Amino acid sequence: MQDCTEQAPPLTALRPIDVLIVEDSADDFALLLMALRRAGYAPRHRRVQDAEGLGRALGERRWDVVLSDYTLPDFSGLLALEQVRAFDADLPFIVVSGNIGEDVAVAAMKAGAHDYLIKGHLARLGAAIEREVREAEVRRDRRKGEQELREARLRLQALSNRMLQVQEAECRHIARELHDEIGQSLTAIKLNLDALQRRLKDHAALPLATDITAIAELLLEQVRRMSLELRIRTAPGEGCEIVASFAAPY
Numbered sequence: 001m002q003d004c005t006e007q008a009p010p011l012t013a014l015r016p017i018d019v020l021i022v023e024d025s026a027d028d029f030a031l032l033l034m035a036l037r038r039a040g041y042a043p044r045h046r047r048v049q050d051a052e053g054l055g056r057a058l059g060e061r062r063w064d065v066v067l068s069d070y071t072l073p074d075f076s077g078l079l080a081l082e083q084v085r086a087f088d089a090d091l092p093f094i095v096v097s098g099n100i101g102e103d104v105a106v107a108a109m110k111a112g113a114h115d116y117l118i119k120g121h122l123a124r125l126g127a128a129i130e131r132e133v134r135e136a137e138v139r140r141d142r143r144k145g146e147q148e149l150r151e152a153r154l155r156l157q158a159l160s161n162r163m164l165q166v167q168e169a170e171c172r173h174i175a176r177e178l179h180d181e182i183g184q185s186l187t188a189i190k191l192n193l194d195a196l197q198r199r200l201k202d203h204a205a206l207p208l209a210t211d212i213t214a215i216a217e218l219l220l221e222q223v224r225r226m227s228l229e230l231r232i233r234t235a236p237g238e239g240c241e242i243v244a245s246f247a248a249p250y
Contacts, residue, residue, distance in 0.1 A: 014042035017129070020057055022068035022080045023096075024049045028119060032067060032096065039126025050075045051083060058087045065129050070097035070108065078111055085112050090139045092132035096122070186220040 014037065023029045029047050036043045048054045049072060057063075066084050070077035077095050084093050094115045095108050105116045114135075115128045193213040200206040 013040065015040055017041045017043055017133075018061065018064045019043045019045045020054075020063040020066045021045055021047045022049070022054060022066065022072070022075070022077070023047055024069065024072045024075075028069070031119075032122075035122040035125050036129075039129070041126065041129070049073075051079065054080055054083055055087075058084065063091060064133050065092040065094060067094050067096050070095050070100060070104065077108060077113075081108070081111055081113055090136045090143065092129070092136050094128055094132065096125075182223050186216060186223060190216045190220060 017036070019036065019041075021029060021032060023032065033043055033045060046057045046060075048057050054075075066080070068077045068080045077097065081093050081095075084091055089112075092114050093112065094117060095105075095113050096117045096119060098119050108116055114132045117125060117128065190213065193209060193216055197206060197209050197213060200209055
């Protein structure tokens, strides 16, 4: 790997960045760090050379970017890419390797690498990292938003189901009260009115008693119908709806 002659920015102007570097050459590793500093970064770095070391490093901290050689003695850039994507599909992965064929570079990009740089030509390393780190945050934010949307839908569905259960339980309660309390009370009133009519016979109040008995019979029939409709409408998942009314002529 060739070095560049431009001077690095002052240390106080460097931006911290966590860089995981997959590289077997100590010299190329050192030159990569130099290129990062010249691009304006203060790299907090780790160098690994195989799958085991890469796995440990990925689990130890959150990395901003992975820079990987394409060819290593006991590993490869494509294997490293596959391992990184399995760990975090949004983690930027940039291949930095020697001169290899265009078909290999295309294969790496198709496999999921975010960029490809040639060793010795690292002038755009800083721009590539800045772009990929920014786009990774966009991807993470989008995934987070999608996950929050899915969770909100699940919560809404659970709430909807709960409301339906409460509604159905309330309808069953109303149906029982209509049948057991109001219905029985109206039945008792009607029986008393029937007895009253028999006692009144030729009394002048008999027509009024007859009208009141008819109203009680109408109300009792409406209560029975409402109770039956509520019981039918509280089949699981259907909710309920009160449709009858106590309309009675006076």
